Amino acid sequence: MDIGSNDILVASDYDRTLASEENNFIINEKVAKKINEFSKRFKFIVVTGREKKFIDKLAVGLNPTGWILENGALIIYNNKEYTLCSSDWLDKRERIVKILDQLKVRYSLGKVIIYVDNYGDKVANLKEITEYANIEINRKDVMILPKGIDKGVGVLKFKELIGFSGKIIAIGDSENDHSLFKVADIKIAVANAIPQIKEIADIVTVNPNGLGVIEILDKILSGQIFLNM
Ligand SMILES: O=C(O)COP(=O)(O)O
């Protein structure tokens, strides 16, 4: 079966999937080149908790079909930005910031998201905000988003934006990729993924990080990954 560009969309996480911690999350040139080539034939989007200012520094030379940043809250496609949050989010974010100040917790703000690094083991202190916010964990870091916003929702929004109706292949490593897997037809964990992600994956790559992603792209390009899985 000749697979066309509108049949496959690869949605890949960034930290510890495309880029390794060992390389300070700077994209490897070979990985960027492979993705740029792949993106000419199929759709490839990067779906990450990161803010644009960090991606601009770390992912130099990577030109995918689109970007879903701030853990699903910000879409960048064809040089246009789309934020996914309700009009009252900024008031709610103010309330959350006051709680973080009372807890004497360090945080940083993206366009939509709140980052609370090294707080994963104390996230129970933030219980009260789960009424109106979504809390995502990535290893030891915490991300706070509008209720109902996560990576999976960002991908579904992107699908609608470009009118995509094909199959989604998700690639990830950590807790905040669960929602990405939920919207995928094929779920792929890189070799260095946490056990909970490997357990629910259809495929676990032999290689870690970007080399694992290249493994998958080569399988798709050579027709070894069958979409009727
Ligand atoms: O946690 C982050 O800021 C980014 O991490 P991710 O690319 O693995 O989502």
Ligand SMILES: [Mg+2]
């Ligand atoms: Mg990751």
